[in-house]
Amino acid sequence: MTGSKAISAFRSIKRGKSRSLLTLCSVAVGVFAVVVISGIGSVGTREINSTMLTMGINSAMVEAAGTGSGINLTDDDVTAFGELKGVNKAMPLMGAMSKAKILGKFLNCYAWGVDQDAKDIISIEAVHGRLIDDKDVENHAPVCVIDEVLAEESYGRSNIVGKKINILLGGSYREFLVVGIAKSGITGLQSVMSGIIPDFVYLPYSTMQDIVGKTSFDKIALLLEKDAADEGLAKTLTAEVNSLKDSSDGLVINNFQSQKGQLTDILSIITTVLSLIAGISLVVSGITVMTAMLVSVGERTREIGIKKSIGAGNADIMIEFLLESVLLTAFGSLIGIAAGLGACLGGCLVLGVEFVLPLESVIAAFGFSVLMGALFGVYPALKAARLRPIEALR
Amino acid sequence: MIVTENLTKIYSTDGGIKVKALDGVSLEIRDGEFIAIVGASGSGKTTLMNIMGCLDIPTEGKYTLDGADISLLGSGELSRIRSRKISFVFQGFNLIPSLTAAENVELPLIYRKTEASSRKRIVTEALEAVGLEKRANHLPSELSGGQQQRVAIARAFAADAPLILADEPCGNLDSRSGTDVMEMLHGLNRIGKTVVLITHDEKAALTADRQIRISDGKVVV
Numbered sequence: 001m002t003g004s005k006a007i008s009a010f011r012s013i014k015r016g017k018s019r020s021l022l023t024l025c026s027v028a029v030g031v032f033a034v035v036v037i038s039g040i041g042s043v044g045t046r047e048i049n050s051t052m053l054t055m056g057i058n059s060a061m062v063e064a065a066g067t068g069s070g071i072n073l074t075d076d077d078v079t080a081f082g083e084l085k086g087v088n089k090a091m092p093l094m095g096a097m098s099k100a101k102i103l104g105k106f107l108n109c110y111a112w113g114v115d116q117d118a119k120d121i122i123s124i125e126a127v128h129g130r131l132i133d134d135k136d137v138e139n140h141a142p143v144c145v146i147d148e149v150l151a152e153e154s155y156g157r158s159n160i161v162g163k164k165i166n167i168l169l170g171g172s173y174r175e176f177l178v179v180g181i182a183k184s185g186i187t188g189l190q191s192v193m194s195g196i197i198p199d200f201v202y203l204p205y206s207t208m209q210d211i212v213g214k215t216s217f218d219k220i221a222l223l224l225e226k227d228a229a230d231e232g233l234a235k236t237l238t239a240e241v242n243s244l245k246d247s248s249d250g251l252v253i254n255n256f257q258s259q260k261g262q263l264t265d266i267l268s269i270i271t272t273v274l275s276l277i278a279g280i281s282l283v284v285s286g287i288t289v290m291t292a293m294l295v296s297v298g299e300r301t302r303e304i305g306i307k308k309s310i311g312a313g314n315a316d317i318m319i320e321f322l323l324e325s326v327l328l329t330a331f332g333s334l335i336g337i338a339a340g341l342g343a344c345l346g347g348c349l350v351l352g353v354e355f356v357l358p359l360e361s362v363i364a365a366f367g368f369s370v371l372m373g374a375l376f377g378v379y380p381a382l383k384a385a386r387l388r389p390i391e392a393l394r
Numbered sequence: 395m396i397v398t399e400n401l402t403k404i405y406s407t408d409g410g411i412k413v414k415a416l417d418g419v420s421l422e423i424r425d426g427e428f429i430a431i432v433g434a435s436g437s438g439k440t441t442l443m444n445i446m447g448c449l450d451i452p453t454e455g456k457y458t459l460d461g462a463d464i465s466l467l468g469s470g471e472l473s474r475i476r477s478r479k480i481s482f483v484f485q486g487f488n489l490i491p492s493l494t495a496a497e498n499v500e501l502p503l504i505y506r507k508t509e510a511s512s513r514k515r516i517v518t519e520a521l522e523a524v525g526l527e528k529r530a531n532h533l534p535s536e537l538s539g540g541q542q543q544r545v546a547i548a549r550a551f552a553a554d555a556p557l558i559l560a561d562e563p564c565g566n567l568d569s570r571s572g573t574d575v576m577e578m579l580h581g582l583n584r585i586g587k588t589v590v591l592i593t594h595d596e597k598a599a600l601t602a603d604r605q606i607r608i609s610d611g612k613v614v615v
Contacts, residue, residue, distance in 0.1 A: 004504045004510075008493075011492050011493070012492070015492050302488075303490055303491075306488045306489075306490060307490070307501065307505075308449075308473060308476070309447070309449060309476060309482050309488070310476070310477070310481070310482070310501055310502040310505065310549065310553065311473060311474075311476045311477025311478070311502050311505040311506060311553070312473065312477075312505045313469075313470060313473040313474070313477075313505070314469060314470065314473070316505055388450075389449045389450075389476075390444050390449045390450040393449070393488070
């Protein structure tokens with residue numbers, strides 16, 4: 001029975017080809033927008049998660065809670081923090097906004113003062129050459145490791161080991177020898193910087209201290225024995241580092257996991273807001289469906305009269321028209337989903353990232369769209385069902 | 395059995411003018427009769443058929459079909475009666491243009507909730523009865539007027555309703571097709587259906603068991 005009505009509804013859709021096509025398009029565009037936005041959100045979240053899971057998972061940063069805390073972090077603190085229970089290693093960190101002058105080009109960058117433990121603690125990886133080692137730190141060597149992106153932006157290739165570049169530190173440009181190229185991406189440090197600084201240069205922290213005229217450090221990076229997201233450990237360590245510095249809450253510990261959480265939360269909020277905005281287009285497409293159905297009722301008044309004359313009840317006519325609007329939105333949704341997923345897949349292939357199926361959003365977009373079709377189909381269906389047979393036949 | 399008592403139908407035009415289409419029509423049609431309701435154009439015969447077919451309700455008077463007072467029924471009950479007891483054959487055929495001949499014949503069976511397996515058999519038999527089994531998959535637009543009317547008769551045949559209301563069934567047909575259609579209506583009458591033929595064609599009316607003449611909304615004979 002319902003199968004016959006579905007076939008009849010399908011035929012009616014086919015009959016009004018142009019109108020049906022336009023209605024399908026309006027539904028498909030709305031669903032496409034929702035699927036694409038959700039897809040971008042899913043892929044983004046996945047990228048952040050996968051990167052953060054492999055980088056800096058056991059790392060944390062000790063830093064002053066605010067600029068006015070007056071706490072200086074020293075070599076002794078690095079040693080003391082490194083000996084705390086649950087901490088494997090500690091590393092001094094310096095940081096400054098800078099510019100790199102390479103081949104006459106001035107490129108914005110952030111300069112980090114690190115030591116030989118940077119590979120383990122802040123998860124940097126050399127793609128060419130080497131990283132900063134203990135001798136560089138000991139000798140206060142004018143050497144640096146730069147992000148792959150910086151090399152490509154200046155020389156047009158990633159391997160520029162052995163080249164000399166100038167880095168703006170302490171108010172003037174200083175010459176450094178490039179000893180290594182680091183893999184660019186969302187490293188632990190970049191996540192701490194909330195991703196706003198794309199390119200990094202890494203120097204021996206001792207060299208950086210000399211240039212900026214400091215004996216203390218900006219932060220101390222810790223390599224922990226277990227997941228830094230462990231709240232108990234973070235709480236204990238925060239109390240211990242403050243206690244070591246005779247402070248109540250002057251020092252805070254930030255872990256990369258919390259940074260990941262913040263990033264994914266922000267991405268999730270943006271995705272949700274954009275999806276809701278796109279969802280409005282689904283409501284608009286529902287109105288389009290209603291308009292198309294009302295026109296259809298007008299055009300098929302006689303048909304409704306014929307059907308009523310041969311025994312169709314109000315419910316039969318209502319179900320036929322409702323099925324038609326639901327089928328319209330369902331087909332439109334499927335087209336939108338296919339196009340949206342295709343666009344996401346294509347985008348992922350172009351960007352070289354792994355495609356993630358935003359299944360929940362796809363189901364939600366389909367369900368919401370069909371619901372809109374059903375809701376906005378009620379009025380035209382009622383109008384059709386309530387037609388008096390004698391008037392419909394005239 | 396059809397009984398009308400003092401049936402009156404008054405239409406109001408857009409300008410507020412009241413038009414009396416039926417004026418106190420009282421008649422009786424027994425089961426299995428072939429009746430011709432004859433009258434000139436505008437005499438009120440189609441209005442009478444619409445009321446008899448439960449497509450419209452009278453302004454005054456009483457219409458009883460098989461003992462049920464139709465004027466007291468709601469739209470749901472009326473559609474059930476149309477589905478079970480009445481089949482129409484219209485002058486303009488009234489087939490659904492997007493459905494094939496077989497699908498048009500099947501439609502009343504769908505509304506009667508007949509099993510799909512039985513529907514196929516009934517549709518085939520009905521189309522065979524009107525000689526259109528080879529045209530089952532043709533759309534109405536692919537059929538001649540005579541063939542379309544035969545599909546409409548097949549639809550009435552398939553519906554197996556005891557009352558067949560035929561409103562000028564030959565009005566749009568050539569004489570040969572008209573004769574065929576009349577023969578088919580008589581065939582339905584022979585198998586026990588009550589046939590009410592609405593016509594202004596005296597020749598066709600004479601083939602009926604009885605003629606009821608209508609003029610200016612009143613029964614004159």
